[in-house]
Amino acid sequence: MAVQRSRRRIPEATVARLPVYLRILGEQFDIGVGNMSSEELAELAGVNAAKVRKDLSYLGSYGTRGVGYDVEFLVYQIRRELGLTHDWPVVIVGAGNLGQALAGYNGFGDRGFPVGGIVDIDDAKVGSVVGGVRVRHLDEIKQVVQARNISIGVIATPGAAAQDAADSLVAAGVTSILNFTPTVINVPHGISVGKVDLAVELQILAYHEQRRINAAQGSGVQSLSGLSIPGESRRGASA
Amino acid sequence: MAVQRSRRRIPEATVARLPVYLRILGEQFDIGVGNMSSEELAELAGVNAAKVRKDLSYLGSYGTRGVGYDVEFLVYQIRRELGLTHDWPVVIVGAGNLGQALAGYNGFGDRGFPVGGIVDIDDAKVGSVVGGVRVRHLDEIKQVVQARNISIGVIATPGAAAQDAADSLVAAGVTSILNFTPTVINVPHGISVGKVDLAVELQILAYHEQRRINAAQGSGVQSLSGLSIPGESRRGASA
DNA sequence: CTGGCTTTGTGAAAACGTGCACAAACGTTT
DNA sequence: AAACGTTTGTGCACGTTTTCACAAAGCCAG
Numbered sequence: 001m002a003v004q005r006s007r008r009r010i011p012e013a014t015v016a017r018l019p020v021y022l023r024i025l026g027e028q029f030d031i032g033v034g035n036m037s038s039e040e041l042a043e044l045a046g047v048n049a050a051k052v053r054k055d056l057s058y059l060g061s062y063g064t065r066g067v068g069y070d071v072e073f074l075v076y077q078i079r080r081e082l083g084l085t086h087d088w089p090v091v092i093v094g095a096g097n098l099g100q101a102l103a104g105y106n107g108f109g110d111r112g113f114p115v116g117g118i119v120d121i122d123d124a125k126v127g128s129v130v131g132g133v134r135v136r137h138l139d140e141i142k143q144v145v146q147a148r149n150i151s152i153g154v155i156a157t158p159g160a161a162a163q164d165a166a167d168s169l170v171a172a173g174v175t176s177i178l179n180f181t182p183t184v185i186n187v188p189h190g191i192s193v194g195k196v197d198l199a200v201e202l203q204i205l206a207y208h209e210q211r212r213i214n215a216a217q218g219s220g221v222q223s224l225s226g227l228s229i230p231g232e233s234r235r236g237a238s239a
Numbered sequence: 240m241a242v243q244r245s246r247r248r249i250p251e252a253t254v255a256r257l258p259v260y261l262r263i264l265g266e267q268f269d270i271g272v273g274n275m276s277s278e279e280l281a282e283l284a285g286v287n288a289a290k291v292r293k294d295l296s297y298l299g300s301y302g303t304r305g306v307g308y309d310v311e312f313l314v315y316q317i318r319r320e321l322g323l324t325h326d327w328p329v330v331i332v333g334a335g336n337l338g339q340a341l342a343g344y345n346g347f348g349d350r351g352f353p354v355g356g357i358v359d360i361d362d363a364k365v366g367s368v369v370g371g372v373r374v375r376h377l378d379e380i381k382q383v384v385q386a387r388n389i390s391i392g393v394i395a396t397p398g399a400a401a402q403d404a405a406d407s408l409v410a411a412g413v414t415s416i417l418n419f420t421p422t423v424i425n426v427p428h429g430i431s432v433g434k435v436d437l438a439v440e441l442q443i444l445a446y447h448e449q450r451r452i453n454a455a456q457g458s459g460v461q462s463l464s465g466l467s468i469p470g471e472s473r474r475g476a477s478a
Numbered sequence: 479c480t481g482g483c484t485t486t487g488t489g490a491a492a493a494c495g496t497g498c499a500c501a502a503a504c505g506t507t508t
Numbered sequence: 509a510a511a512c513g514t515t516t517g518t519g520c521a522c523g524t525t526t527t528c529a530c531a532a533a534g535c536c537a538g
Contacts, residue, residue: 010446013495019442023421037515046423050497050518057517065516066504082442083449090441101340102437107421111438112445151448152441175451176444182262182346184285192447194440198341199350201433202329202391203258203321205415206351207249208431209390210322212414252525276485288485289527296487304486305534 010081014055020045021052022078029071037068089116091150091174093165094157095125095135098180102156103131113152117144121161138168145172152176159183249320253294259284260291261317268310276307328355330389330413332404333396334364334374337419341395342370352391356383360400377407384411391415398422 010018024044028036038056042049056062056069059077063069079085090113092099102108103115115131121138128135136144144150153169155162155177162183169177176192179185182200187193249257263283267275277295281288295301295308298316302308318324329347331338334357341347342354354370360377367374375383383389392408394401394416401422408416415431418424421439426432 011495015443015446016439018446019436019439020421020423022442024423039515044423046425048497049515050499051495053515053517054496061517063516064504065502066506066514068515081446081449083445083452084442088441088445088448097340097343097345101336101344104336105340105437106336107438108441111441113438113441152444176448178440178444184259184263184283186285192444194444196435196437196440197258198344198435199346199352200255200258201417201435202327202347202350202352203261203323204254205391205417205431205433206322206327207254207257207320209327209415210320213322250525278485287527289529290525292485292487293526300487302486303534304532305484305536307485 008058010058014058015082017045017047017051017055018078018082021055022075022082022084025071025075025078029075033071035068036071036074038063041069084112087112087114088152089114089148089150090152090154090178091115091117091119091141091144091169091172092154092156093119093138093141093169094155094161095120095122095128095130096156096158099156100130102154102180103133105131116148116150117141119144138165141168142172145169145174150174152178155179155181155185157181247297249297253297254321256284256286256290256294257317257321260294261314261321261323264310264314264317268314273310274307275310275313277302280308323351326351326353327391328353328387328389329391329393329417330354330356330358330380330383330408330411331393331395332358332377332380332408333394333400334359334361334367334369335395335397338395339369341393341419342372344370355387355389356380358383377404380407381411384408384413389413391417394418394420394424396420 021041024041025036028044038049038052042052045052053063056074059081062074062077090108092102092115095103095118099118099120103118108115115133118130118133118135119138119141120126120135123137125135126137145153151174153165153172153174153176155165155169157165159181160183162179162181162185166177166179166185166187170187170191175190176194177185177187178194178196180196180198182197185193260280263280264275267283277288277291281291284291292302295313298320301313301316329352331341331354334342338357338359342357347354354372357369357372357374358377358380359365359374362376364374365376384392390413392404392411392413392415394404394408396404398420399422401418401420401424405416405418405424405426409426409430414429415433416424416426417433417435419435419437421436424432
């Protein structure tokens with residue numbers, strides 16, 4: 001059978017979980033596990049088994065009833081669907097504290113997102129090497145992006161510079177942006193944006209702490225249960 | 240009327256957006272804006288105005304019809320609801336690459352989450368100072384947590400150590416955990432967990448890139464539009 | 479104090495995501 | 509080749525979130 005191309009659209013919530021399954025499957029494969037049931041995968045992913053099955057069903061009918069899923073095959077299918085059959089080099093804008101940390105963080109390159117370039121607007125930083133990559137000036141971003149055919153940009157500037165960074169990235173030809181600043185950026189239609197705001201995550205936890213306190217001293221029933229869930233980061237990507 | 244205590248439960252999706260509104264309102268206040276409509280706030284937050292109004296309505300009826308919301312008052316109300324009227328010191332587990340970056344990242348302390356302690360299991364790192372805080376041994380985590388009455392822990396270890404870190408945090412008395420590793424952790428009922436996985440965010444963007452490619456070469460209609468939205472990080476927190 | 483303009487707060491509808499429950503499908507055993 | 513135990517794939521009901529749409533409420537002008 002031919003490779004079915006675009007296939008049906010996968011719900012955003014599912015897309016956010018596929019990387020989790022992928023990671024677990026990869027680990028299991030490495031330790032010699034050849035086959036897994038939705039139940040086992042769900043256990044390791046911390047989700048419901050029915051959800052696992054429904055998520056995987058968007059990829060196709062790749063399981064075997066009474067048996068489970070072939071780990072290696074499933075890894076391949078998820079990688080293919082997520083577009084992880086090849087590397088996606090990224091360009092980081094901002095070589096400050098955060099930018100340096102991201103560049104030096106191996107978790108990026110290890111998972112298929114090597115740092116293809118770092119740019120900064122500060123001449124004092126240009127020329128220095130972080131994470132094995134030489135920092136270049138923001139003005140050269142277009143060359144950096146085009147030289148390595150980069151389509152993903154990461155914004156690690158101070159919040160005030162985020163919009164400028166986004167504009168530069170878009171002008172350079174990047175079509176997906178991961179924004180680490182707390183600032184909301186505007187981009188043209190057709191550009192995907194993901195956002196990670198460390199403070200927001202903490203503020204959400206603070207809310208739960210506060211509720212615990214309120215419930216503890218309040219009269220009532222404390223039916224609030226704080227069972228953890230794998231919060232996925234409320235992604236905002238396209239639509 | 241007395242301060243209404245626990246108030247009605249606020250939907251998780253709303254809780255994830257309140258910090259965004261809070262930040263915008265704070266910025267506007269700083270530049271002298273005293274009043275804002277839901278429309279203006281929505282514009283800056285990158286969301287729908289009706290959503291802003293519904294979100295804010297969970298706090299109470301603090302707007303004035305025909306006028307809008309008093310910025311300063313709203314800032315106060317959101318802070319109160321989120322439990323941000325006082326600082327929440329955090330303890331970081333793991334003084335490696337990521338842990339050091341987090342400790343040195345001012346965005347934490349600036350927004351009410353000062354680093355109250357850093358611990359690591361590696362004796363070579365214990366004693367060094369990162370972000371102005373001396374690294375202590377993991378074995379001392381309980382003292383660190385209790386000395387500053389810390390209730391939020393951050394896991395910045397390698398993935399393989401994440402579960403141990405979580406267990407240590409819980410044993411030390413922490414009730415909320417922000418997990419930066421890709422590993423899914425298990426915690427007792429009643430503990431809130433948030434998760435930030437940088438690679439997952441990138442993988443989601445890769446999926447959108449891949450779809451763009453598929454759509455471009457595929458026959459069909461490319462109705463897929465990648466309009467960005469301020470993805471708030473799926474936040475992932477408990478319930 | 480009336481009329482007109484603006485903007486909130488919220489019911490109700492629509493869209494989306496989750497979880498149950500079970501038929502269909504598969505391997506194995508007898 | 510039939511009976512049995514297991515596990516997938518999915519229809520359906522339920523809960524949550526988003527969006528629409530509009531009455532109620534406020535301000536201002538005359």
